[in-house]
Amino acid sequence: MTVYEFFASLPAVLGILGFVVFQFIKNHGRGDPATLKIIEKLRKDIPERFHNRPSLDSKQLYNLLSEDNSLREKVSEHDFLLLQQTLKQQHISTLSVYSLCTLLFIVGAGLFTYQATKSEPLEIENVGISSSNPDAGGLLVDLDNVVVQWRASGAPEDITVYIENIETNARSKELSVRSSTGKLEFTPDDYSNLLVNRQFLQWNRVRAVLQSEDHSFYSKEYKLHVGLTVIAVNFGEKIKIGAMIDNSVVQRYDFEAQVVAWKKVEADTISIGGDISNGQQGYPIENSESYDWGRAKIAYLGPDDTRLVRTDVVSD
Structure with a gap:
């Protein structure tokens, strides 16, 4: 039973417990048949002894009979044994009810404390x-x-x-x-x-x-x-532009790309590229060493979604 299931059933448990306690108090309040029978007999035989005792419970009656032999002689051995048995049963019932109440209190308090202090699950x-x-x-x-x-x-x-x-x-x-x-x-x-x-x-x-x-x-x-890498590789006298997947050229793929490089000492650029067929193409270049290839850029110009394409420039 989970904590939530216990708390859900708690009203029913308390209702049953309350009914048991009510019946217990009710039965003890009116006295058991053996006690009532003995008291009725004694009141009839010795009314003056019970003038100042309007009511007696089983324990009080037992103590009175145990202390007064004259009263004890008025009660049969069978009735006295019934009274003893009644006291024993009442004692067991009392212990049972108190134990049940104590157990429910401890369990309820323990579960409440556990619920209040435990960490919430991830x-x-x-x-x-x-x-x-x-x-x-x-x-x-x-x-x-x-x-x-x-x-x-x-x-x-x-x-x-x-x-x-x-x-x-x-x-x-x-x-x-x-x-x-x-x-x-x-x-x-x-x-x-x-x-x-x-x-x-x-x-x-x-x-x-x-x-x-x-x-x-x-x-x-x-x-x-699946992403596409468009890469430009500078071999010195030639630049090769290709479309790659997993380091392999994508055969039969046609696209357009341009490489732009800046000269090292002049405010001038070179642009290489264009329409490329079958996944790759080489372009000759003169005076490759005069360009700053570390700053060179390559642009993919289509035909497909540019969000799926990454670019890179590599120079020996």
Whole structure:
């Protein structure tokens, strides 16, 4: 029985207890049949001895008979034994009622104290996944760090957090964190094992899972989109621009991109690129060493959603 179930049943228990106590007091108040029979006999035989005793309970009558032999002789041995038995039963009944009342009081006080002082169990709500990269524009892209967020209440405890592929049940790296922290960041290396679909413009169905000591808490389903990296590599006499997924060129992918580099000593730039077919293309360049490739930028110009594309420039 839980604490709430006990308190829900407490009115019924108290009602039964009150009825028992009422019957107990009622029966004791009017006297038991053996006591009444003996008192009636004695009042009839020796009325003067009970003139100043308008009422007697079983114990008082027993003490009176035990102290006065003349009265004792007026009562049969059978009736006296009945009186003794009645006293014994009354004693047992009294102890039972008092014990029951004491037990209920102790249990009720103990449960109330436990309920008032115990810690609330951990509850986690509003579990969600978001991208840490503002360029994602609200999408989850598998080239970015992703953040699992939640709202916790109750007693804090250490929990395990991971991302799960809903289709394969594969799990990312499991990370431990205090529940009160409210968020945890995963790098692409932490969850790359989940990425079954590897075609650009596709996605993997994932969710976040938070595991406490006793419960699991789940986010809703999210689309973790397959991201595209457009990279420009400077080989000195040539720049090569390519579209990559998992360090491999995306064959048969046509796109447009431009690389811009600034000269080291002059306020001048060079722009290289254009329409690129079949995933990659090389462009010749003269005097490559005169440009500051550390500041060079590459821009993806379409045709697809730029939120799914990340860019990089690499120079030997």
